[in-house]
Amino acid sequence: MRHSERHRADRIGWLRAAVLGANDGIVSTASLVVGVAASGASQASLLVTGVAGLVAGAMSMAAGEYVSVHSQADTEKADLARERSELEKDPAAEHRELAAIYVARGLEPDLARQVAEQLMTRDSLGAHARDELGISVALSARPIQAALASAASFAVGAALPLVVTALASTHGVIPWVSGTALIFLAGLGAVAARVGGAGVLMGAWRVTFWGALAMAITAGVGALFGAIG
Template identity: 75%
Template sequence: MKFMHRHTESHRSDRIGWLRAAVLGANDGIVSTASLLVGVAVANASHATLLVTGMAGLMAGAMSMAAGEYISVHSQADTEQADLSRERAELASDPKAEHVELTDIYINRGVSPDLARQVADQLMAHDALGSHAREELGISDTFTAKPLQAAWASAASFVAGAALPLAVTAVAPEHSVIAWISGMSLVFLGSLGAVAAKVGGAKVITGVWRVTFWGALAMGVTALVGHLFGAVV
């Protein structure tokens, strides 16, 4: 007797939530902290001032990322729950209309009317709300909003990213600290872009170019501000 082996596939869509938050946090940590340090360094701040500024920026940025991500994703989760509550009420008040609606969805996707009705019958008998959530609202376990997960991922990755230019500042020679911060931060950004692209299945060169360009631009702008408005100390 021949046994059929189950074909397993590895998809990247289940990584979207945490990957987005982690990449955003690390990228923001590197860019904002490096830009802050470069801007202050160009204004002729002392090495000790640079370190204090960097630490303050790290803590403030981590809290800001966590709070912002939590609020944003929680708003999405609230919207999803409201939609699910509405769908639950419609299923309770008019299940026949909901059955027709689900059938029409499959017909519009190319399934024959008879088969679409059978599929709707079986899915609604198994999990009516879940079926309508996926097919009508586009809500699933893979893509559903997870506020705490996003907040922790953003804060932790921001700290990890911000710690890199701060560590460079701590060990770099004072006379060339700007060059060290700028150069190494671009290397860090390029590496982050490459890793994120690889994990997400995108083109590595595109990921590297995108983050290094915007990182360089941010550091250039803050350096200009520090040069124009900085006071010699």
């Protein structure tokens, strides 16, 4: 009987897009609100700015993820098409190439040739995709999944500082938005690290650090332009 195992590699595609979207939603919206608030804008202006940032950011994240991941998918398809053509033209050379890969990984030459032969008999393209090109089902590019995960997580992340902006007083917007954004970022980093199997404290720290830096720089720029204006 096979023992059960739990791996996280199949989460890479959507987890990366979701974490990136949520992180960007929190950081960009909180930084935008803090920067505009530092210039002396009213609470109504802050909310309008934040909502506009949420919509524009979600659409931008979706489009960016779709285009970038689709480019990866196109490259994978092109490589697979080329490999399929090579298998049809010269299967013996492809067999030797696959066997050489297994020898490089530590198999004896005779055993490597046998393994390559058996795998190619069952699924030649699949064997070369995995072991020569590094393309697998779990790690293959999924543009639509990445776009939806990124846009949805961005909207959720951006909504958090917006809710705080709506509830905070005009004079308390900057400390409240900044403080709660750091808490949200720490929570996001911890959850993402937990889901991905990494260290929770380190995951929370790195997300919080870069978020704090972004908000500090944006607040400084907003205060500078507010003073100039």
